[in-house]
Amino acid sequence: MLNFLHMDPITNPYAPGAGSRPPELAGRTAILRDVNIRLQRLRLGRPAKSVMLVGLRGVGKTVLLDQIRKDAEVEGMQTVRIEAPEDRSLPAILAPSLRLALLHLSKKEAARELAIRGLRALAGFASKLKLRYADIEVGLDYEPEPGLADNGDLEGDLTTLLQQVGLAARAAGTAVVIFIDELQYVEEPQLAALVSALHRCSQEGLPVTVVGAGLPQLRGRMGEAKSYAERLFDFPEIGPLTPQDAAEAIVRPAQNEGVEIEPEAVQLIIDKTEGYPYFLQEWGKHTWDIAPRSPIRKEDVQNASEEAIAALDESFFRVRFDRLTPTEKRYLRAMADLGPGPHRSGDIAEELGRTVNSLGPTRAGLISKGMIWSPTHGDTTFTVPLFDEFMKRIMPGDDWKAAGN
Ligand SMILES: Nc1ncnc2c1ncn2[C@@H]1O[C@H](COP(=O)(O)OP(=O)(O)OP(=O)(O)O)[C@@H](O)[C@H]1O
Ligand SMILES: [Mg+2]
Numbered sequence: 001m002l003n004f005l006h007m008d009p010i011t012n013p014y015a016p017g018a019g020s021r022p023p024e025l026a027g028r029t030a031i032l033r034d035v036n037i038r039l040q041r042l043r044l045g046r047p048a049k050s051v052m053l054v055g056l057r058g059v060g061k062t063v064l065l066d067q068i069r070k071d072a073e074v075e076g077m078q079t080v081r082i083e084a085p086e087d088r089s090l091p092a093i094l095a096p097s098l099r100l101a102l103l104h105l106s107k108k109e110a111a112r113e114l115a116i117r118g119l120r121a122l123a124g125f126a127s128k129l130k131l132r133y134a135d136i137e138v139g140l141d142y143e144p145e146p147g148l149a150d151n152g153d154l155e156g157d158l159t160t161l162l163q164q165v166g167l168a169a170r171a172a173g174t175a176v177v178i179f180i181d182e183l184q185y186v187e188e189p190q191l192a193a194l195v196s197a198l199h200r201c202s203q204e205g206l207p208v209t210v211v212g213a214g215l216p217q218l219r220g221r222m223g224e225a226k227s228y229a230e231r232l233f234d235f236p237e238i239g240p241l242t243p244q245d246a247a248e249a250i251v252r253p254a255q256n257e258g259v260e261i262e263p264e265a266v267q268l269i270i271d272k273t274e275g276y277p278y279f280l281q282e283w284g285k286h287t288w289d290i291a292p293r294s295p296i297r298k299e300d301v302q303n304a305s306e307e308a309i310a311a312l313d314e315s316f317f318r319v320r321f322d323r324l325t326p327t328e329k330r331y332l333r334a335m336a337d338l339g340p341g342p343h344r345s346g347d348i349a350e351e352l353g354r355t356v357n358s359l360g361p362t363r364a365g366l367i368s369k370g371m372i373w374s375p376t377h378g379d380t381t382f383t384v385p386l387f388d389e390f391m392k393r394i395m396p397g398d399d400w401k402a403a404g405n
Contacts, residue, residue, distance in 0.1 A: 007291055013253035014284035016311070019062040022281060023253035027245030028064055031236055035068050035211065039077060043175035045205040049231075050198075052183065052222065053213040055238035057384040058278030058316060061213040062181055064238060068211055069179050078104055078169060081179040086369075090190040091129050091154060094178070095138040098122060098165060101176050103141065105165075111172035116142060118164035124150030125157045155193040162197045166206025175207035184214035184221060184370060192225035199232055213238075215383050217373040240275035240385070249280050254288070260295035268301040272308075276385045278316055282308045309393075317390040323369060331362050332371065332382075333400045336391035341381035348380065 013023040034051075041048035053061045069079050080097035084090065099122055106115035124144035129152060130136045144150055149160040169176040180186075186194070194210065201208050212218070216237075222229040241249060247266050254261050269287065273279035286304035287296060324332070334351040335343055345363065349356045363380065366372045371387075372380050382388060 007259065007288055007293065009289050011257050012285055012288045013257055014281045014288060016278060016281035016285055016316075018058075019066070020281070021063055021066070022060070022249065022277065023256070024249050025060075025063065025067060026249035026252075026277075027241045028060070028067070031064070031238075032067060032071060034236075036071050036075070039068075039072050039175060039177060039209075039211075040075060042177075042209055043075075043077065043207045045170070045207065047202075047205075049234050050209040050211055052218055052233050052235045053211075053238050054216050054218050054235050056216065056276075056382075057320070058276055059238045059240065059385075060277040061238050065179050065181055065211065065213045069177070072175075072177050076174055078172070078174050078176045079179060080176070081181070083181040084183055084185045086185045088135055089133040090186050090194060091125070091133045091158070092135040092137065093180075094158075095122065095126050095136055097178065098161065099138055099141070101178075102165060102168065105168045105172050105174075105176075108172040111168045114164065114168035114171050117145070117148070118161070118168050120145040121149040121161045121164045124148050125161050128152040129154060129157060154190065155196050158193050159197040159200045162201050162208055163204070163206060166201045166204070166208035169207045175209070178208075178210045180210055180212045182214055183212040184218040188221060188225050191222060195222060195226040195229050195232060199226070199228065202232060215370050215373060216375070217367065217370075217383075220374075241277060241280070243270050243275065246270045246273070246275040246280055249277065250284050253284070254294075254296070258294070259288075262295050262297050264298040265296050265301045268298050272301070272305055274385070279308075279312065279386070282312055282316075286311065313390060313393060317384065317387065317394075320371060320384055320387075321390075321394060324371070325365075327362050328366055328369075328371070329395065330400055331359065331366060332387070333391050333395045335372075335380065335382070336388035340386075340388045342375055342379040343381065345378055345380060 015022050038048040038050065053064060055061050069081055072079050078101050080101050082093045082097050084093060102115045102118040105111045119142045123140045123142055126136050126138050127144060128150045149157040151157055165176050198210060219235045247270065250266055250269055251261055269283045273283050286308040287301050290304040291300040334348050335341060337351055338347055345356045349359050370383055373383055374380055
């Protein structure tokens with residue numbers, strides 16, 4: 001029976017997927033401890049910078065954010081988690097989660113009055129700002145208090161609202177930590193309002209903060225939004241795992257299922273994936289499914305590679321590719337022709353037989369879609385690891401060069 005020739009796919013521990021909790025969260029102990037200390041300091045009203053996790057696609061920002069949140073909850077902190085989609089306003093995504101946090105705080109006797117005042121602030125905030133941000137939809141539990149967070153100006157009103165949240169949190173002996181994923185999609189004026197509101201709260205030692213995650217461009221965007229953003233936040237770079245951590249991410253989950261992997265096989269997985277977490281999960285999964293028995297050998301990894309790449313092409317890479325216009329695809333294909341990057345704008349333009357200026361809008365569009373970013377002025381590189389190789393697979397040959405410009 002064929003079944004006997006393979007390991008049980010049902011117990012396959014690996015978990016490729018956006019935000020999928022990995023069987024082993026490798027290499028993140030130090031940062032977890034660091035952020036935990038910061039949040040505990042914040043709760044005590046001690047100075048502590050919050051963090052913005054920045055990194056390429058698939059490095060594990062979301063699962064790290066989730067773990068930080070779990071740890072914070074274990075410590076008794078009040079957390080909310082939101083994701084900034086490309087097309088929604090920050091006040092719209094903040095309002096419902098702040099409401100939940102405030103309702104929760106209002107259950108504590110010591111914080112009740114302040115939390116209710118926070119809910120009044122929220123009512124003023126939402127009803128006034130709805131004129132500008134029509135997508136705000138939030139249940140209102142109390143009448144607004146005239147003059148409280150109802151100026152209709154995002155920066156001022158958000159400041160007042162977060163101050164109220166902070167006061168209630170302090171009275172409850174906790175901290176409110178707002179986790180925001182994909183923060184690079186928030187528009188700059190809204191980002192500026194958020195940074196400014198948090199700055200005020202921090203000056204007053206109020207226990208309310210944001211822990212964020214986003215693509216590498218987030219750092220520059222926050223700095224442009226408010227020059228003092230760097231005094232308020234650190235921007236730890238979340239990257240591929242070291243070979244040692246990558247080995248752990250592969251070996252531990254197998255061992256927990258009673259399966260061994262030969263060191264040469266582990267090494268080949270590390271080589272193929274360059275330690276990128278998403279790729280590690282994909283290679284782990286397919287190697288497991290293809291291997292006839294424990295121990296898993298190097299040739300099993302070799303045999304699984306084609307399927308791992310095909311799976312990535314159909315999911316991880318494909319979802320990004322499908323959102324591109326033909327012009328954007330050609331731009332990325334030209335970049336791929338030059339290699340992994342970063343590349344000078346002039347070189348990309350030359351590759352396309354165009355001028356840098358005429359390609360400006362295309363490049364800007366790709367940055368706002370989160371496909372590329374600019375590590376230094378005039379340089380461009382992919383936000384998706386190994387995207388150059390994917391582009392060559394999906395648009396092979398030279399035909400793309402001939403396609404109309
Ligand atoms: N430290 C880790 N060890 C092992 N696997 C991990 C680790 N971190 C993340 N992964 C795995 O990597 C994949 C991607 O994780 P995640 O979705 O958190 O990345 P991301 O940085 O948020 O990506 P994106 O920018 O696309 O949102 C998941 O399958 C997850 O299980
Ligand atoms: Mg993510």
